[in-house]
Amino acid sequence: MKSILKTAFIIGLTLFSVASFAQNKMQNLDELINTTDPAWPLVQKWLDSAKNKVQVLECDTAMAKNALYNAQLSTYATLGAVIYHTGGIMIDNGWLRILGSGSAKLSRSVPEWNKGKSIKEYGDQPEFYLVADDAIGGFFAINYGAFGTDLKSVYYLAPNSLKWESLGLGYTEFLRFCLDGDLSDFYKGLRWSTWDQFIANLDGNKSYSFKPYLWTEAGMDINKVSRKLVPTEELYQFNLTKQRELNPAGVIEKH
Template sequence: MKHLFLALILLSLTTFSSLTFAQNKMQSLDELINKTDPAWPLVQKWIDSAKNKVEVQPVDSAKAKEALYNMQVSTYSTLGAVIYNTGGIMVDHGWIRILGSGSTRLNRNVPEWNKGKTIQEYGDKPDYLLVADDAAGGFFAINYGAFGSDLKNIYYLAPNSLNWEPLNAGYGEFILFCFDSDLSKFYEGLRWASWDKFIDNLDGSKSYSFRPYLWSDEGKDIEKSTRKLVPTDDLYKFNIVKQKELAAKVKE
């Protein structure tokens, strides 16, 4: 009986290990590259008819394959298509930076950018996924449960509130929003009068930090704020810390 009991324990442990491995198993690149119905031709049509200025960054094939594999998303999806076919997309002279597989001007890719922020290891399932940001220090993310029940919808971490605000749109709709909507209306209060003179050659890995902070009572008028370029990575981490601090004060 003792030997039978031990055998059952070993069997259950082996089964558990196998299930865990299966859950975390990474799909191969061949499985992720959809050859019959990829989303990229549709995205190309959107780019060709875009109302706003759209600049697709050059793609490096090796980097694209690595990023797609690390992200574990199919090219059947719009997100997978953007990762695999672009080094990123700059919209409205580079004001919005949609992440792809990385390029000279936009030297970040989706999985790498999220590692240490929303995931710890490639293949992890995030609560939200950072997919784009802007020159004013705002961040766009796909909701996977962190922000509510509207899964796969885009949220915007607004620099003038530090709240994750719902856009009521999925990733594909968000891309169309960037390409075709009136961005000046969306960014009202977040663009200073001469913003367009500073953006065309802006490094896609840097964003503007403002003093006073735009989310503070003193920072409501952006024309009276001073601007400084900082690494986007530093600004994101700073905003998340400040967001938690502000949330804690509200609960007091």
């Protein structure tokens, strides 16, 4: 009887330890909200002086707390500050969407958008982390090992190559580029002549799909292809499927 009780006790203790570890793996909000040196005041200055057209989407307090907790990021970090203080940021009338904690116009929060893509469950350590996308099906992600040894660099899944291209920027530098950089040059060849007439009222959860595909020779001229609005989720999955078809060896394509 003693041995049975001892075994039961050990099993119970083990289960308790596993449960405790699972619970302790996630930091609570008090640990994540940095009150001594938060990044937001500096981010706010960058937003206020931005050269490009910027719309900071309204932030819902409950959604912001939930998103920050699920992302497990400190507000000391720029990305944590963007999640906690914005529902997202629209650049150039929404051509470029920087994810935050979600809003009516851009309902995808950073952790929610990554679940099922870069992570299985909240609290998982990702190999990459999706943080922004654009109206033409391009996606931006922070590299945590999936794309190479340049950890924390932002990569762009370009719709005209279906390859992850390193921008050579960390997230903070990427954000500043979105606010002040030459986006016309970055998107050279990827904006049709009347693009700005279509973007202002675009739902942040939709993106344009093109035919012929932009990565084909027939789709090289953006002004000569047809375009169709589709859910951004659908386009992301489609692009990954096509990327695998073009690269059956399974190696992540990148520049």
